[in-house]
Amino acid sequence: MKVELRDPKVIMKLSRLGSFHQSKLSFLRSFLKEFKDWKYKRDLFELDELGYGVAIYSFSKKNRVYSLICFANDLDKNERSDRVIATKWDAAFTLFDGVPTKNDIERLKNEVPKQEVGRLSYKELTLSRANKSVRVFNHVVERLSKGIQPDINLLSKVGYLYRTTAVYGSGKFGLADRFRIKNREEIYGPFRLEMMLVYLVRQFTFDQVNHVARNKNRKKAVNLDIEICKNLGIGNSTGLGMAPFIVNHPTLLHNWISARETALKKIREIKNIRIEDSDLFKECLKKSLKNITSWNTDSEYQQVKIKSLIKDLNIFINYLEKGFNFSQEFAFNDIYLWIEKNSSEECIEYVVSMMMEPYDDIVNPLARKMSSEEDRYFNIPTRRTVEELNKILENNYYRILNIDFSNKKNNKNFWFISKNKEEPRLASRFEEKGSELEQPLAIARDIKKLHERLSLFKNSSTIAKFLTNNQDLRHVVRRAFIIENFPYSEIQDNTIGESIVPIDMLRLKLSFFGALKFDPRSDKWLRICMFQGAPLPDQLKNYDDHWVYNSLN
């Protein structure tokens, strides 16, 4: 049986993309898989009794070494902020390509804590900073120093000791450009070095908390229990900075979604499901419920989604248990058709993620195809005709072409870069100044404009001729020729309308990172947790690939 890939016009709607969940394709999971047989080492740990100083951790294999350099600093409580406007943090990190010399460490000691205003070099690959969850960190230190383990309930509510507020890579602030490292097989998957940084930072947080507790009371202190460590991740606060990324990298976005869609299609096409595979699917599904019931958020928007997810999942599990027959042919296809008919978008995408769990043979090769050589698709094929471009627009954007942008509510917002922090922001064009400096992220509006403008040209005209007097639409002409070959490259929604929920864009990206427990703090930023439940670095050799569902939290 041949199953069609899901329609991009459905899947690429923001509400659907904002319902995606982590899966086997997620970058933090594929990172662990790739680096499980690398040698992990703590190379340096020079912290004072309060936990301030330098530490270095590394992963190495043959001649390749990646070193995380951590700088922990004293931070006045009044200076601690998760907002991007902060200028100081509890700790700052960089992932160094190779083994740093003393000179490198001295140089980086001056630059890394400054983050955006520091200067990095081609030797550094990624850059980040993090703040303590002071309440949790102090509690853990207090308890450990008295020889007792911390309150699990408190830890469960927060889920981490530190949260990062940004992770930079790909040439930002002088970091190595991607072209320098793109041919390394171990980093074929996107964001692999960013994942490595976060993962090693997590280990640093455990080592630091143990170190501070021990110095507080050398006689009584105990280390944080390994199982408790495993159930702590790294928090992350994420704002709008992430949203434009998925618009600005169309072929990359396509490759992410296409990997997910191809996996689903192949699973639906399996004729006979092995018992061990259906058992694993059911086991992961049931265990994962714990992740949802322990999902804490004050956001009403998210609470509604969680409630509907729990309700739908219970109905779905009931459907499975009341006689669903996995020995029937194409059982996963039947399951998919059932959830598509009976469940919300949140639940559909949740089950799609679960369906991948038994299928390493399908998922692993796809995980290696999720990067993109974006420059290869940059040139516009100007020899092609207006007729051809029109066809592309009508085939790929027909819903967008129906939006009326003369209606204020469809044209309400504009995206801009803030002068203060050089970060993307969203504002009302009718209430705020600055819309003349709008970023090219209103793709739906500009595609519609392109369609209207093309109608004034002869079908046989070349794109070269059209562009001569229409350079203002060049950016969307480029995109249209990209979507022709990359159907999942474009959000099929209006990104400037009144009803835009920007965190849908953030959540899409974060789900591919592998984040759990999205906690929107407004419609424009959210907190998440990464690596909660993941094996510790010295457990990587023989770890359970389904660790995501084995968390105690």
Add this chain to the structure above:
Amino acid sequence: MKSLSEIDTVSKRASRAIGFSWGVAEEVGKNIRLLEMFGLPGIKNLNNFFKVKKNSKFENLDLINKDNKSVNFQLCPINVGINFLDQINAIENLGEVTFQKIAYPLLFLPFVSRASEIIGKRLSLKINEREFLLSFNSSIYSNFLTNEIINLAENVSVKFLDNSDSFNQNEWEELYKLSKDTFVEESDSLKQSGAGAGLTDND
């Protein structure tokens, strides 16, 4: 040292700020990145051009012909470059294209380099007395080695070079003959057993 990613982003934003559309600004970002990657002074020339552009007029050239002259002002290198790139398939057959008075011609160069890749031909670019051989956007060979700003080229020419060998048949045969010294002379038994296939075409 600035990364190429920073160079691309800043050039793109600056181009938009000076008045080019986002789509054109994207092209400029990629171009300056390319120039800097090849060790040519892209940022220096772009920065100077934009400073001058604020107070000066430059002429656009919508349709590229065999011979192109400015009428009132110097030609804008970005406008000429964009149209050269977009119209490359149409102008490829002209053999050679000339321009008079292109401002900041180094900013025109990356468009020519990218055009070379699109049509799969080497292009020879002459900017006054400076010569550049642009090979499929993979390399730039030049007698221009100074890190200088070129604010005007009186004469610019682009020659489309036919895909042909850079050596004669005799040179090729001499080298080929030498390469055969890595082969083994086949004995009768090797002829029988060395190849995997059978000895007749009908087996």
